[in-house]
Structures are given as C-alpha cells and as structure tokens.
Amino acid sequence: MTEKQPAAATAVEMASRQREISVSEFFLKNRHLLGFDTPAKALLTAVKEAVDNSLDACEEAGILPEIRVQVSDRYGRSRVIVEDNGPGIVESQIARIFGKLLYGSKFHKLRQSRGQQGMGISAAGMYGQLTVGKPLHIVSRVAGDELASELFVSVDTARNRPDIHKKRRLPWDRPHGTRVEIELEGHPQKGPHSVETYLRLTAIANPHVAIDYSGPGGEAVRFARSTDALPPRPREIRPHPHGIELGRLIQMLSTTECRTLLDFLVDEFSSVGRKTALAIIGQTGTQLSERSYPKHIAHAQAAALHRSIRRTRVLAPRTDCIVPIGEERLLEGLRKELKADFYTAATRPAAAYRGNPFQVEVAIAYGGIGNADAERHPPATDGPDDGAENGAAELMGAKDEPVRLLRFANRVPLLYQQASCAITKAATQTNWRSYGLRQPKGALPVAPMAVLVHLASVWVPYTSESKEAIEPYPEILREIRLGLQQCARELAHHLHRELRLRREHGRRAFIEKYLPHIGVALQEILSLGDEERDSMVKRLDDVLRASRAPQETGS
C-alpha cells in the first residue's frame, strides 16, 4: 500500500481489456467446480468420469459391461487406467471426446444417461496435464476393425480444442473396447471416499456390471455381476409442453420446420396429440389457428399460446426415457454388498420437474454389520448370511451414529457435498421419530442403517459441474420424501415386530424359568406323580407356546 496506486482507467482503456474466455481456461482456473480441487478428490473424480463413460457406452451398444480399473501411485503421482469391453470409439472422434470440453452426444438429448455435459473426461485429462504435464493416453478398437487406434491427447486450453501428440494404429487383444490412461497428481484415499467404496456402490446400483479393481496398495477386488440382464435402453423424448418457458417457446417457433401450428405442437412436444393441440389452440383467444405459420407468430400471440399451454391438461411425460433400477434389483444389490437384518425398497412412480421426467427409488438396510446389537437380533428371514465383504461395514453406520446416506443419480454414486444435496435435505426433513427412530432436531436419524436414494432423470440438476449433489427442486424433494416415508413405514413394522419378538423372548425365558416351579406347586396341590407333573408342565408349555405362535410368524 505504500506505493502509488494504479491510475484510474477510462472507458476506452477498459474496453481494450475485454477478452473472450475459453471454456477450458474457465474450468482450469475453477477446477474445483469439476471436482478437481484436491489430489484426493481429483483421483476419484478421474476414475468416476472414465467409468461413467464406459458404462454409458456399453449399455447404449447393448453390451454387458466388464470394466477393469487400475490405480497406482508413486509419491503423489497417480496413474489411473480404466478399460472396458464397450463398442469402442471411431478414431476421428477420439481427440475431440478426450480433448475438448463441452463436446458430447448426451447434452442435446432427453434420455437418461450417466454423462450429460461432455466435460468430465476431458477435464480429468486437463487436470493431469496441469499437474503432471502428460497427455491422456487412449487405446480404442471398434468391432470389425483389424487394428486399434492409439492416441495421446491434451486440451489446448486457450482455444478449447484437442492437441494430438501422437497417433497410430496397433494390434490389441480385445475385439472391441476402450482403454484410458491418466497420470495426475493424486492422493489415494481409504474409507468412504475411496475408489473401492465408489466401485462397491456402483456395483449396488448396477447389478449387471462386473468390475475388476486393482488398487494402489496392491489390493485386488472383483465385483461380480448379480444379473446378466442389461437394463432396458431408455428412449429419447421431446420436451413436455408444461416445462417450456415462454422464451424457449418463441425460439422453438422460430426454428421449427413445421409449417402449421398444429403440426408444431404435435411434432415438437411429447404427450401432445392432435386433440390436445387443438384444445391448446382453441384456448388462445387470439387470431391463432391450427394453420398459423409458426415462424410468423408474434410475441404477444406466443405469450397467449404459452398461457394456453399452461392452462390445458396434457398427459404426464412419457417415462420410458428413464430406467429405474427396480425394487428387486436394488434389494439384490444391497444384499450382495451390505449385510443387514432387514431390507426394504420402494420405486416411486415417475414425476416431472420443469417438464423433465424423473423417478425416485429408495431402499433401506437396517441392523447387522456395524451394529453392536447384531448378535442379539434374530437372523432376518429374508437376509442372506454371506456375500457382504468387510469393506461393506462402512456403508452402514453404527448404533449411535447418524444413518449413512447412499446417494445415486442415474445409477452413479455421489460421494461429496452431501450437505447441499436434495437427498440429504429430504432425509432430514422426514420425521423419522414417527417411525420409531431417534432423530436429533434438523438432523439425520441415528440408527445402524443405510438409506439408499436413487434419482433417475433425463436431466439431473446437479448443484455443480462436478455432479456431486442434486439441486433441491421442490418436486424432487417431494418425491424423495414420499419414497423415504414408504420405506420408513416398512421399517417401522420391522422394528415393531422385532420389539415384540424381543419382549416375547423375555416372556419365554421367564416361563421356562418358572414353569418347573409351577409344576412342583401343582404336584403338591393336585397330588400328582412325577410323570403326571412332567406331562402337566409339558402341556402347559405347549398351550402357552401355541397361544403366542400367531404373533411370531408373519413376514
């Protein structure tokens, strides 16, 4: 502050400093927005982006995914390799897919997929390039091609376009697939933010996926698939009229190729048939008719059309653009990776926010590993005794800890930013006390329990580009709450049954202890022989047992 401050600037000087900012530069400087703020998180994010891409590609091509993930580390310099048996990438696209931000096939589509913005894998490369200075190394082979393509690609950040350092064709033992190798400043974690936990959660939400993981400590884990059935491929849809803003409608009118308003409404929107379209047009109360030429519709008329669309009843959005995991598969996945006493799951019907269809699924695993009371509980009748590995323990809280939230969006586990996620908000807003759990004010309930919530949508509104938390839109919050309540009711039944069983067990112990004494007393009173006494005790026991039996059964 002692030196003279810079001179004031004139408008002309200020104008001369205006510049275009490339999207790569922007995200390089703001790399925390993409999940690359610390070496620990960067490593996990890189794995996640590569695995997301592999799974999306396999499913789109109808291939059962078989993924190999390899992480090694030397003094904070990490190497990540993700290899899949997917369809491979046509050589001419490789450089742009891996070396350009905002380039992809999923952004302009209304259809559920893991990736949606075309940034993740290029951003991982950009981070590697920044911290270690090495480009991404990609090998990919398309089925039917004799050779694979190998490329070394980095992002030219000033221009947001790929720099190809080396390119050649080479033989590869895979018939088709893609392999990505990234070197980056990383810091492998253990516990809830580890690559292994992320892969375990991925296996839970994707029971059709097989993953082989080899970690930085030499550990090797195989997550086997529990089903050979690929999930149905989601269908692409057009936007729903109730989610369209006026400005968007004006833009659509000006760019459509339809020559009449009727065709425009029927062709460009989902859930609008001829009848609905005519109802909309009829309500505008302006000079609009079914034959109006879309490109000639003025602002005031468009505003009237927009109001009319809002007032008209339209069928709910189609839902085959989203593919929930399904209650059965969810339970299978949970049972495989997480040992508990009680499981329940609920898949809500599809709903929509801003015209975007979405669907919420909730599952609960209660009691078991990590629960100090585990031994005292009767073994659950619907739970297996094996299958859950040690690593699963951290997926469920202990008796005196808040429940663990397992958050998923489009089958991808969300590991950071729990505090700002719609799922957390809905879970804290739910009144768990009324279902028999402890719950501090404004907090998650306290119980040995994992609560899994999955949001499937054609467009997940993440709170940041790093896709770690879901924006709490009211419609989304509501559906999550309803799903949680549905599962909580089942849990309440279980807890009630468990409580009754425990009371029953107490009564039984009491009877068993005192029945012999009662026998002796009866023997005296009724002057019974020893045999008569024993038979009397036996009959008493039978009667008492039978009278309680109906309470014991019931799933």
Add this chain to the structure above:
Amino acid sequence: MTEKQPAAATAVEMASRQREISVSEFFLKNRHLLGFDTPAKALLTAVKEAVDNSLDACEEAGILPEIRVQVSDRYGRSRVIVEDNGPGIVESQIARIFGKLLYGSKFHKLRQSRGQQGMGISAAGMYGQLTVGKPLHIVSRVAGDELASELFVSVDTARNRPDIHKKRRLPWDRPHGTRVEIELEGHPQKGPHSVETYLRLTAIANPHVAIDYSGPGGEAVRFARSTDALPPRPREIRPHPHGIELGRLIQMLSTTECRTLLDFLVDEFSSVGRKTALAIIGQTGTQLSERSYPKHIAHAQAAALHRSIRRTRVLAPRTDCIVPIGEERLLEGLRKELKADFYTAATRPAAAYRGNPFQVEVAIAYGGIGNADAERHPPATDGPDDGAENGAAELMGAKDEPVRLLRFANRVPLLYQQASCAITKAATQTNWRSYGLRQPKGALPVAPMAVLVHLASVWVPYTSESKEAIEPYPEILREIRLGLQQCARELAHHLHRELRLRREHGRRAFIEKYLPHIGVALQEILSLGDEERDSMVKRLDDVLRASRAPQETGS
C-alpha cells in the same frame, strides 16, 4: 416400458451423435448453476450482477459510485433497472459484454474485483429472454461523447454470441454512466433474501457507495455513503511461483517471450528477483542455466525446475492486488446499518492459497436490536444510539437463535448456499464456548450477534458460478478461523466486563440502599450532627466509588 426398447447403437452411430455444446446452451439448461433456479433467486441474482458491474466499473475509473436500483413487479413479471454514474461502455463492446457468456476484462487478471468470469449479466439477460422473451435494454454514455448509445441485446444461445435487436444513439441527461433494464420472471422476496437486505449488506461492505433503491411495493430507501474516500485501486500482479503446477509451468515456458530462463523467472512471476531466480536455477541439478532458452526446456528439466521452485524460499505474494475494507471502515459500516451494544473487527494479514493472495476480515456486532436483554444492558460507550433502521433487525439473531453470518467476498454479500460455504464451516469449527457463548455441537453459536466475514482475493474460489459460497480450501479456512478467534477474544472481554458491570451494579445498589443506615449508626456511635453525618456518608460513598473506578473504565 411396454413398447419395444430402442435398438442398440454401433460405434459409428454413436460417433455421428457427437456434438459441440455451446457454453450458453450449457448454462441455459443448467441455469441454477448461475443462480437462476427460481424466480425469487433469479430476481436477486440479476440485481446483484448488474450492481457488481456498476461498482467495479466506477472504482476502476476512480468515480465515487452512485447507484440507482429499481425493481417493479406485475404478476410475476419483474423489471429490474440498475443505473450508475460509471465511465460508460464503449459502444462497440456493449453487445458482447451483455450478449455473450465468458466475455470480460477480469478473468485473465490477478487483481481483486467483484466480477471475475464474464458471465453474470449476460446470464441474467439469457434468463429474461427465456422466461419473458425480451432482450436486455442498455443505455450507456462515455464521458465526452455527445450522445448515449442504446442497444437491445439478447444471447444467441446456440452460438454464444450477441443478437442486436435495435441500436441507436440518443441524448441522455447523464454525462456518463450505464443503465441496464431486464425483464424477467421474478418473485420479489422480503427478509434475508430480499433486494433491500442485499443492498443494505452492500452498503456495510462498501461505505463509499451511495445507493437509491425503489422496490416493488413502492418503498424507497437511500443508503447514503459514510465516506467520500474511494478504496485504493488494486494493482494487477503476476502469479506467485509457489502456486504454479508443473503443467502450467510447462505451458508458460512454451509461450513466454523471454529468451533466457533467468528473464523468464524474473518477468513472469511475482516476488522473484534476480537473486531468487538464480537460487532456483542453481538448485535444479540439471543442465539448466540462467541462459537456457525457455522454449527448449524438456519435460524432465521442467519437472526439476518445478521441484526446485517449491524448495526455494520466495517472498510472500504482493498484497496490493487486494484491498481489504479495513477495520475502521468495517466498524463504521456496521454501526451505520446495525444497532448493537458491542462491535469489534479484525483484518488479518494477507495469505495465499494455490499462489493466490487473499485476506480475511472479521467483524462482530453483539447485543442490541433483536436482543431481548437490550434494555438491561448499559448502553455501549462506543455505539451510537441512532442510524440503524428497522430493516437491520434481521441482520442480527435473537437471544435464542444461532448467530447471523454476514458473508462477503470481494465486498459482495453472499446470500445463498450458506451450508456449503467456507465461512460457515470455519464458524462452526470455532470453539465459541471458550469465549463465553453457548454453542450446540457442530453448529453455530447461539447469541444475539452478527458475525461478518469478508474474503478479499485476486481469485475467489466460489463453489459454483452463481458465486454464493466459498470453497473451503484449508488455507482459507485457517485464516477465517484465526480472524474469528481474534474477534471472539475481544467479545469475551466485553462479555466479562458486562458481567462484572452487572455485578458491580448490584453491589452499588446494595451500598446505596444501606449507606444511609450506616450513616445513622455512625451518627449515634460518634455523636455526629446531621451535617457531619451527611458529609461522612458522602465521603464513604466517594471512597467506595473511587476504589471501584479502575474496574469500570478500560475500553
């Protein structure tokens, strides 16, 4: 699900679907990332972006800012007008500044400013265009020009470039300045997320700014300036060598115009003189010399250079690139807008995260408005009795409520996403109990208190593009904690003093009550006349008063 699912895709089909995504399209679809998720937030964000730009421009041009903000609303269609006395914008730049995302003068500079990414105002326009369908309306006049320029501009989202709907020159009564008008789907709020609260907080952090506000309910508020001194203009700096990643170093080596490594180190970095540069080069242990040609330095040599930079002691970053508000001004601002019993402020020394200088300031206002105990407290000796308006009440919590956090970054109030902000994290991590406050575990302390935290930096790492919360980098967390502790110590003294004063007050009342009785007793014992008795009582009182005086004073 009943219809046939779409066919599986081949690699070639998948390649044909790859597209470039324009940054405008991206943010239009993800508009919550820029703060435009709900009409309520969108309205406030639009005001904020326009005011940020006005203040930045005025300060850069050395003009005392005089801002007029006008918000009106008709059935959810809001109009925002922000007008300033700034330097105006050269006509050729207007369209791009208001009609293109990622275009601006602040991104490539290391210097404190409110705006940094060149997105805010265009995004506000884009949202207006989407929801109401009208372009931004801009009037701007550069000093010396005879006429002002008027433009109607919208964003061509598919290409991220401006669409000019109308342009003309017209007379304007202002000699220089800019006026922006946005129509958008808005929902004016009352309370902590209102435009008025935002402006009040802006006035606190910017005591040199005058704002005239006229709100949607016809209300008019003038926030007068409390100083005529503009803050010093921050100086632009080069990056600090300790914040440079290897990849960035390699890039800088390849693009520099310096012809020797020595010149490169001295010219391209901040805090590196000839001596430090030679020390760095000397430590590389490779063939590098001061005369090495930067563009010819290979990867392994660059890595050695990078290691050597990390090992060499370098002066801390220059700090005249950042301009704190200053303790005195902070206290002035707080006193003007917020009535309390006790105020304290602390400006921490500058520090750095990833090589970016930053500085933390903390101020506390305790007791007073909103505090049920207010009447019982003695009036603070350093607090004024007037000036704070009614609206200020909500800036401070009540006795049984968590303290209010007033968060600021580069003098801009942050109103949303408190839960994910570094400031919140630091405030909950601080042990307030040891300073005499109540604090539930893992939560903010409970007290009638406002805690103001300001982070000034050449690059604020926001958690999202909407700039509502600060990423909790460890260095930033640490500085905020230290600042909070410094203020908390002062507060503890005050609370201790207050407690002592209250006890003293009790003792005094006791003495005043019994001194006359003692006088009568002494009169009897010593056979004093009435006058002698009164004089004795007076002397006793003086002595007692004097003996306690040192405890009472002390600032």
